[in-house]
Amino acid sequence: MNRREFMQCAALLVSGVAATRISMALSDEQKHYLARANYNRTPANYFNEAQRRTVAAVAETIMPATDTPGAIDAGVPGFIENMVQDWLNNAERAIFDQGLAELMASTQRSYGKSFEMLEPAQQSDCLEALESAASDSAWYDFGNTQRVFVSDAPFICQMKELTIWGFFTSEAGATQVLRYEAMPMTFDGNRELGPDDSSWAGTPY
Amino acid sequence: MIQSENYDFDAIVVGSGISGGWAAKELTEKGLKVLVLERGRDITPGLDYYGEHAPDWKLPYQGKKPRELYENEYPIQSHGYALNEGNRQFWNNDKDNPYVFDAEKPFYWMRADVVGGRSLIWGRQTYRWCEQDFTANATDGHGIPWPIGYRDLAPWYSHVEKFAGISGEALGLDELPDSEFLKPMEMHALEKTIQGRLRKKAPHVHMTIGRVAILSEDHNGRAACHYCGPCDRGCSTGSYFSSHSATLPAARATGNLTLKANAVVERLEYDAQGGRVSAVHVIDSKTGERSAFRARLYFLCASTVGSTQILMNSRSEAFPDGLGNRSGALGHYLMDHVYGVGVTGIFYDDMDRYWFGNRPNGTYIPRFRNLGGQDDDAGFLRGYGYQGAAMRMDWKTGFNKKGFGAELKESLRKPGPWVFHLAGFGEVLPQYNNRMYLDAKKVGRFGIPQVGFDCQWGDNERMIRDDMLEQGEGLMKAAGAVFTVRMEEMGEPGLGIHEMGTARMGDDPAQSVVNAHNQVHGAPNVFVTDGACMTSSSCVNPSLTYMALTARACDYAVKQLAQGRL
Known part of the structure; x- marks a missing residue:
């Protein structure tokens, strides 16, 4: 070439x-x-339709569409299904399955509806409650970055990690929410950062 | 040049990485017909760099490392910093190529398995040794004296640098001699701020941009860096130095190069009557077929551990303990660098500054301890330098914060404060007890005895670690960090990927394996020019020194041939 x-x-x-x-x-x-x-790769096939709808709604609640794309626009639900099917180990998958089942059951119990049918404020309340119950997890530790997956992290932490990772590494997340430049051709170490400018996506080195 | 039917080639080079590539280039350009043997598979530069420029969304699991695969097939390589899905094709499969691994006392043997070897995935930092590095053993009595000094190597550093292309800033320091430089890369705004503060508050250190084998301008027909970022995936514009971008094309252009991939070298055959090695025995890794090749000269450039494995497995009546091992030094004095220790600081300066482009390089603070003699407050021998780099926190370092929705999205979207890291690289003393060996009972898939390691860092390395942390913290304060985090744990031997020693250089055949020209004592037509020959370890990244030693040894060998001495 x-x-x-x-x-x-x-x-x-x-x-x-x-x-x-x-x-x-x-x-x-x-x-x-x-x-x-x-x-x-070929799409995953792990969830049933009801689970798929709930996972998509949870992901969208975590990273919603605003003036820029959200989790669903970015294909995050498919990424999560793929990760749960192929990437999580058995113990982690069991935590995920159980957490998802509990969330689906509890919204029916509390609201008589499935998660995706709730008002946005109700969806947030549900996730806030899960996060508050999980707040002792090592997943929230300062310095829990660039590290191995926290294997016993609760469902809500798994959902957040997979959603946020899937979102900012997606094409929409990288190019429309963050900024992406595959072929900069130069390095400028003193570029001005405006108050509203996003981070660069990608692998810096 | 081949005139005798007894020879298939003039020279055989084992290995195609940084050292082997240089041997191939130098020997072919001097008119020798050269065969390069490489155990890894062949690749087409550019075309086969399929991780190159692949954005995250096209990587498996969008860049999350496939843990199960790594645990099963790359349990060693995945301990290093560098393996990922963008470059996995270059790395050794540990399941296929086991060695004797002691979990209590681990040595992580990081290997490539491809033509070009680790030159494809190396860190590309390039620093000359200084005179004090060469005299250290003689001065403090650890190891044996080097038979060469900076003066011997300086012209060869220049020779390889002019060809390879090294970007960096000249400082005129004795402790870090300048290379032949292309223009330096630029610093990040925060790095300049830190540099300015250190000049005032810590004038005993010099902070400079990393010296790196990446082209900051077009050079020798290769294009300047396009700043895409992750060099380790391969570079189709050949902008960083690798065997594929630089030395092998030059060797090929002479018409004198034959390269054989999938060629595992089993041993060298020693002819006691002639006092020479007469053949190299090779196993095809795909077919299992065995063959032998004969040449006047043999260059072992199979990496530190690989070359010594071959010497150890080349037993004969004349050399019952391994070729060239009348000293008993073969396999011993294994070194790496004190690695994994450092200090990270968080900064709220230059918050309105950012960058454009991904600079595949960092900054460097050369050794400042025990220069020209022992510092009064230093309980340790020798020294260390710091590599470092500034970057801004982003979603990857903040994804575990609490909250949901638009507010979380907005806070993760924008750059956070700056972080600056100082990563120490410290000199390791040569110790007899740190060694590799062949396990007589365990063989690999080609029937070659497996390598084992017995290697642990000692008190001096631990004292270097302590000093790296203490001094590093002081430098961070002087630099203006508002918060610092210490990385206290030393990486296990091997993880610095600067393994060296095991066939050390020395004048005395009773104490060393190769002489001052990398020629094996007792087998004058065999040269070992990779990291195996190192008699001490300095604290700077070693590859540039392997390049210079290789070019120097090639020059010597060809002159000896011409004079009828080989």
Whole structure:
């Protein structure tokens, strides 16, 4: 690949736009490169429909759409289902399953409705109550960052971690809520930060 | 050059990483027909860097590390800082390549398994050794004296730097000699603020931008860095130095290079009559097929542990304890760096400053302790330097805060305060008891005896750690940190990924394995030029020194050949 072709690939990877849609002729080398670079996987199939609706509503309550996309826009519910199915270990998955079942049962008990049918304030109340009950978990410790998953963290912490991670590493979260620049071409260590400017997304180094 | 039917090649280089790549380049450019043997699989530079520029949302689990896979297949490599899904294809699979691992006394052997070796995934920090590093053993009596000094290596540092391309700032310090520099990378705003405060409040230290084998400008046909960030995924513009971006293409251009991937070297065969190594025995890792190749010269550049494993497994009547091991030093004096210890500070300065672009480099504070003699208040020998970098906190460091909804989203969206980290890298003393060995009872999948380790840090390393913490905290205060956190625990041996020693250099064949030209005592056509040859460890990142030693040894070997001495 020459430099121009390589930059085209980088642009495609970042935009997520199919090459055919912008009528760009790709060389065989570029096709090979892009095929290897695309890690998108088949969707998970772990939740039933009711669980799926509740998980989506919880994720959206944690990271709602505002003037920028929210968890559902960013595909976070699918990410969570994938993580619960494939990434959590058995003990963590059991915590998740039980926590989700309890949340679904308790909203029926308290409000006679499922979580996703509640008013936003009621949804927040439910999650605040869960968080308050979980507040002793090591998950909330200062310094609990860049570390291994807190394996015994309660359901609400699992939901927050997976939602926040899934959101800010999603395409919508990275490019529309944070800022993303795959090919900066330069380094400026003294760029002004406006009061409303977002962090950079991505892997800095 | 090959004139005799007895030889398949003029020279055989084992390993294609930083040292092997340099041996291939230097020897082919001097007209030798060279075979490079690499145990890892081959890759096509650029095309096969499939993690490169993959955004988080295209990585498996959007970048959350697949824990189960790592536990099952990468239990060693995943202990290091560097393994992730963007670069896993370059790393050794620990399940396939076991070694004798003592959980009570662990040594983490970090390995690549690909053509180019760890040059693809190295940290790229490049610092020259100084004269005091070479005289340290002779001065304090640990280890044996180096037979070479800074003067011997300086021209070779220049030689490799001009080709590799090193970005950095000249300081004119004896303790950190300047390289041949491309323009330095820029500092972050906070780093400049800290640098200014340290100049006033801690004038005994010098803070500079990291010296790094990344191009800050176009160089030798390679493009300047595009600041995408994670170099370790591979770089299709060849902007950081690797065997793929630099040395192997140069070797190939001569027409003198043959590279054989999936080629596991079992042993060297010693011809007692000729007093030379006569062949290298190789196993194809895909087919199990065995073969042998003959050459005038053999360069072991298989990494510190890999090269010594080969020497140890090359037993003969003449060398019953391993090739070149009449001294009994082979396998001993294993070193790494004091690693994992440091201080992080939080700063509320420059809150309106940010950055554009991902600088794949940090800052450096060269050694300032025990320079030119023992400091009065230092109970330890030798010294350490600090690597460091500033960044701003973001959602990744604040995701576990309480709350929900728009307010949480808004607070996680914006940069938080600055953090600046000082990560110590300390010199480890050469100790006889720190060693690697071959386990006679356990063999790997090719029937080669497995490596074992017996290595622990001692009092001097612990005192260096204590001083790193104390001094680091003082520097953070001088720099203006409002809050500091100490990283007190030393990483286990191996985790610094600066393992060195085990076939040390020395003038006396009764005490060392290679001579001042990296030539094995008693097997003059074998050269060991990677980290195995190191007689002491300095505190600076070692790869640049391996490059210089390799180029110097190649020059010597080819001159010896021309004079009919080999």
